[in-house]
Amino acid sequence: MTEEPLPAWSLPTDAVERIALPEAWPGEVTREWAWGGATGAGVRVCILDSGVETDHPLVGRVQESIAISIDGEEVIVEEGDTAGDLCGHGTACAGIVRSLAPECELSSVRVLGAGFTGSGAILLEGLRWAVEQEYDVINMSLSTTKQKFASLLHELADTAYFRRTMLVASAHNMPVESYPWRFSSVISVGSHDQSDPFAYYYNPAPPVEFFARGVDVEVAWTGGGRLVCTGNSFATPHIAGIAALMLSKHRELTPFQLKSLLYLTASNVGGES
Amino acid sequence: MNDELHDAVAAGVLGAEKNYRELLQSIVEVARAIFHAKASSIFLLDEESDELVFEAVAGEGSESLIGRRFPSSNGIAGFVLVSRQPLVVEDVLEDPRFSRETAESTGFVPKGLMAVPLLHEERVLGVLEVLDRPSDARFTLAEMELLGLFANQAAIALDLLQRARRAQDTLADRGDLAVLARMAQKLEEGREEAGDAFAFLAALEKLL
Numbered sequence: 395m396t397e398e399p400l401p402a403w404s405l406p407t408d409a410v411e412r413i414a415l416p417e418a419w420p421g422e423v424t425r426e427w428a429w430g431g432a433t434g435a436g437v438r439v440c441i442l443d444s445g446v447e448t449d450h451p452l453v454g455r456v457q458e459s460i461a462i463s464i465d466g467e468e469v470i471v472e473e474g475d476t477a478g479d480l481c482g483h484g485t486a487c488a489g490i491v492r493s494l495a496p497e498c499e500l501s502s503v504r505v506l507g508a509g510f511t512g513s514g515a516i517l518l519e520g521l522r523w524a525v526e527q528e529y530d531v532i533n534m535s536l537s538t539t540k541q542k543f544a545s546l547l548h549e550l551a552d553t554a555y556f557r558r559t560m561l562v563a564s565a566h567n568m569p570v571e572s573y574p575w576r577f578s579s580v581i582s583v584g585s586h587d588q589s590d591p592f593a594y595y596y597n598p599a600p601p602v603e604f605f606a607r608g609v610d611v612e613v614a615w616t617g618g619g620r621l622v623c624t625g626n627s628f629a630t631p632h633i634a635g636i637a638a639l640m641l642s643k644h645r646e647l648t649p650f651q652l653k654s655l656l657y658l659t660a661s662n663v664g665g666e667s
Numbered sequence: 668m669n670d671e672l673h674d675a676v677a678a679g680v681l682g683a684e685k686n687y688r689e690l691l692q693s694i695v696e697v698a699r700a701i702f703h704a705k706a707s708s709i710f711l712l713d714e715e716s717d718e719l720v721f722e723a724v725a726g727e728g729s730e731s732l733i734g735r736r737f738p739s740s741n742g743i744a745g746f747v748l749v750s751r752q753p754l755v756v757e758d759v760l761e762d763p764r765f766s767r768e769t770a771e772s773t774g775f776v777p778k779g780l781m782a783v784p785l786l787h788e789e790r791v792l793g794v795l796e797v798l799d800r801p802s803d804a805r806f807t808l809a810e811m812e813l814l815g816l817f818a819n820q821a822a823i824a825l826d827l828l829q830r831a832r833r834a835q836d837t838l839a840d841r842g843d844l845a846v847l848a849r850m851a852q853k854l855e856e857g858r859e860e861a862g863d864a865f866a867f868l869a870a871l872e873k874l875l
Contacts, residue, residue: 444746481746483754506749509717510739510791513749536750539789564752568815570786572751587808610757610806622779624755624806 416646423658425592425665429639434495436645437638440529441491441631442520443484443536445477446502452489452614453500461504462520464512469519480507482615486623487535487631489614494591494635498642501529506536514538518546521561521574525554530641533634534563534580535627537572547574555579560641560649562634564626565602576601581637581653585609585629594633596660604656606632684835687828691723694821698797699725702810705777705799708732709785709821710744711828712793719744719794722825727798743782744794751791753783753814755806778802783814785822792825 405413420427438457448456461475479485488500505520506513517538524532532554538547551574554561563575565582575582582601585608586593595605608629615621633656640655641647647655659665691709699707706726710719718736739745747754757779777798785793795818800806837847854861 622757
């Protein structure tokens with residue numbers, strides 16, 4: 395790539411060469427091309443949740459554990475959080491990502507556990523922090539219904555999208571307005587009931603964009619335990635893990651391209667499951 | 668408010684609370700029956716104390732649990748409340764911490780549970796849980812949909828219950844709206860001389 399700044403707002407003819415893609419996509423995009431041989435190595439995945447139990451055999455190494463809290467107006471970012479996982483949910487999500495992308499780098503940003511009051515604001519600040527850290531993928535198996543956070547979350551989701559951070563968020567299976575999964579700059583995920591972790595479907599009737607494995611999933615839980623769980627919360631890290639595989643093989647992918655690749659390789663599009 | 672009016676309004680409000688409690692109870696009874704579960708419960712979020720309170724319970728551990736409280740971020744119910752995501756947990760495999768936490772929040776140690784947030788408009792009012800479905804029945808997405816439908820009903824009932832309680836507090840001279848009850852009482856007592864006050868209130872209503 396050239397050292398000249400890339401054209402941002404317009405494209406004169408003599409600049410076309412400068413936006414050439416580093417790699418041409420094949421005529422038929424296959425899963426083999428998308429992530430064949432990939433392990434997730436070099437990809438940073440953030441679990442924005444209830445914390446992650448660090449020494450769980452299904453989770454493996456956790457690069458960093460951060461806890462976000464709010465004291466009055468002040469946002470407190472505590473690095474080296476030792477509280478682990480306060481309810482098991484974050485550990486479950488981390489274990490699923492690890493099972494699909496065994497060599498990815500996992501980090502935990504804990505935004506839950508301090509009670510209900512203020513939980514929406516902590517979620518927002520946790521996401522802001524995670525976006526600033528420029529993780530490649532942020533798994534968000536949670537949402538807020540508070541209207542007052544919607545526009546700020548929307549801005550953050552768009553910022554992430556333009557900074558090449560893919561936000562993967564759980565959709566709601568209830569008729570309520572909640573965020574950030576409804577925004578088009580995130581990948582929203584619902585559940586299918588098949589057992590293949592690599593089976594995923596593109597939904598031509600959004601706002602839910604993809605369906606992944608979310609029923610009777612054996613997951614990591616606190617105390618080194620395992621549980622069988624159901625919920626969109628567990629479908630989401632399946633897509634996050636597959637996204638990590640794709641990014642580890644094709645480092646240059648933007649969130650737009652990543653979504654396109656997920657579409658082209660979905661089980662109901664061109665992907666074999 | 669004169670005694671008759673007070674009594675009339677109070678009778679309505681008190682009756683309403685009783686009815687809404689019965690409605691909640693019937694929702695957990697039906698949820699338990701439909702899912703062939705051992706128990707089902709509804710928790711109300713008490714925002715002031717940041718706690719979840721047992722509001723209705725059907726099946727194992729029932730009566731003694733009503734009114735019991737625990738911190739709003741505890742365990743599965745806490746996660747469901749804060750994350751707004753429904754969750755089904757089955758086949759608890761040897762996890763003492765899980766067992767202890769769920770025992771605290773359910774009254775017994777279940778093998779599995781389904782928990783769903785109770786959402787009304789943008790507010791989250793509480794959590795509905797269904798405990799120990801038959802262990803041989805595989806959980807299906809259709810059951811998740813059904814659970815969501817129940818949650819809607821429970822959320823509406825909880826909202827009505829909260830409204831009835833606020834109305835009761837107002838009548839009992841507590842809460843932010845107590846001033847309205849006192850004003851109504853004064854106006855009722857001095858109806859004939861209250862022409863200006865009524866005109867002022869009509870203007871205030873227009874402004875609001």
